Amino acid sequence: MAKTIMIQGAGSNVGKSLLVAGIARAARRRGMSVAPFKPQNMSNNAAVTKDGGEIGRAQALQARACGLQPHTDMNPVLLKPETDVGSQIVLQGKRIATLKARDYGKMKATLMPPVLDSFHRLASQHDLVIVEGAGSPAEINLRAGDIANMGFAEAANVPVVLVGDIDRGGVIAQLVGTHVILPESDRDRIKAFVVNKFRGDVSLFDDGMQAITEYTSWAPIGVVPWFDAAWKLPAEDVMDIASRGIGKIKIAVPRLGRIANFDDLDPLAAEPDVSVEIIEAGRALPGDADLVLIPGSKSTIADLRHFREQGWDVDLAAHLNRGGRVLGICGGYQMLGREIIDDLGIEGKPARVEGLGLLDITTYMKPEKRLALSTAVHLASGTNVSGYEIHIGETVGPDCRNAWLHLDGRPEGASAKGGQILGCYLHGLFSSDAFRRHFLAELGMPRSDVFYEAEVEQTLDALANHMEQHLDLDRLLALAETVTR
Structure with missing residues (x-):
């Protein structure tokens, strides 16, 4: 022993x-x-x-x-x-x-x-x-x-x-x-x-x-x-996410009331040319953000209500009108859709809630939680990514035909407006240096020399x-x- x-x-x-x-x-x-x-x-x-x-x-x-x-x-x-x-x-x-x-x-x-x-x-x-x-x-x-x-x-x-x-x-x-x-x-x-x-x-x-x-x-x-x-180490508390970037690329992250699995932010915060800004309740989403990243949530319906209460839905529409990009991961992905259907009361009382309507998808809440370590290919760049899935709910709809990942042999995610709006269930994809560089390059960032996993070691x-x-x-x-x- x-x-x-x-x-x-x-x-x-x-x-x-x-x-x-x-x-x-x-x-x-x-x-x-x-x-x-x-x-x-x-x-x-x-x-x-x-x-x-x-x-x-x-x-x-x-x-x-x-x-x-x-x-x-x-x-x-x-x-x-x-x-x-x-x-x-x-x-x-x-x-x-x-x-x-x-x-x-x-x-x-x-x-x-x-x-x-x-x-x-x-x-x-x-x-x-x-x-x-x-x-x-x-x-x-x-x-x-x-x-x-x-x-x-x-x-x-x-x-x-x-x-x-x-x-x-x-x-x-x-x-x-x-x-x-x-x-x-x-x-x-x-x-x-x-x-x-x-x-x-x-x-x-x-x-x-x-x-x-x-x-x-x-x-x-x-x-x-x-x-x-x-x-430089993965943070357990979202307020420990410490971006050291000087702001060539600004990523705004609304702090949801039940924010969950936000480790997607750690590799982005490690980039010297990226500023990751956690937006607290009561603050507007910044007008100069290149990307609004809506993270995971433990209670998607409640956090969608919280999102609207802050006026972030209005800010997000203005961000898109300025040509900014949006990425929703897991709960954030579900919020971007047309509707969240929780007839079984998985997150509280049975409810059908209108989403932000930015992706033509619908999420059906189901009691089974998907927990899996997964690998995927980013279709646009051909880069390999690995991460994990941790969610309840099944998401379907026309924009799922515009999947931007191929995950464990199946299409994953949804996109709209030529990739201006993206969503997926895969956490951890930014840990892949090749994918992260491709994604940030599309936002206008020069090539990065950060090797994230090696830096953690x-x-x-x-x-x-x-x-x-x-x-x-x-x-x-x-x-x-x-x-x-």
């Missing part, structure tokens, strides 16, 4: 996911077989796995850092918010229910057995499993039935390293306060701590590290400076170097303990 260590945070967004990815890559370079594991994640930016399920995007990146294909065992419980009070529950890659938060709270304790099954399967196949917590163990109101933090650590008997975020201030209070508020049995599981996202001279925090150690008796593992290249190696330099990795890995059933 593998040795295991768990990385928990003193709060949300302290950088756990990136730390796990960097530690995993560093351990792999030391010759270890490593796997990531997160008992419970909440994200609508899911990755499709080789075993036909879905997991959080962060765990897919961590799997890549380990040199593995993503597998549903790496994130057995995925919560996908559909409303402000309810989420779709995905267990070991498959949807099992849609529940309000209160009802999920009653259910989650029953999920511990399958969570442990997934964990032990991974542990039986690797030398090291690095577990990532969710949120914070200091949320003691959620401790009963917990599967995400100390509940899992107790059930699997896993030691914990606690991470604090100094960038937001108050890191001493974060860590010491967590020590104070935890029950003794949970507190004793924490063996060490890390301070993350430091800016400036790390030595200036020597006294702070000493104070935390004195108050908690936890071992200091390191102060990790801000990793400047993090923006180089950035993961740089992240591992960062961990080696600023963490006491020998000490951290020595804290990992062998777990048994």
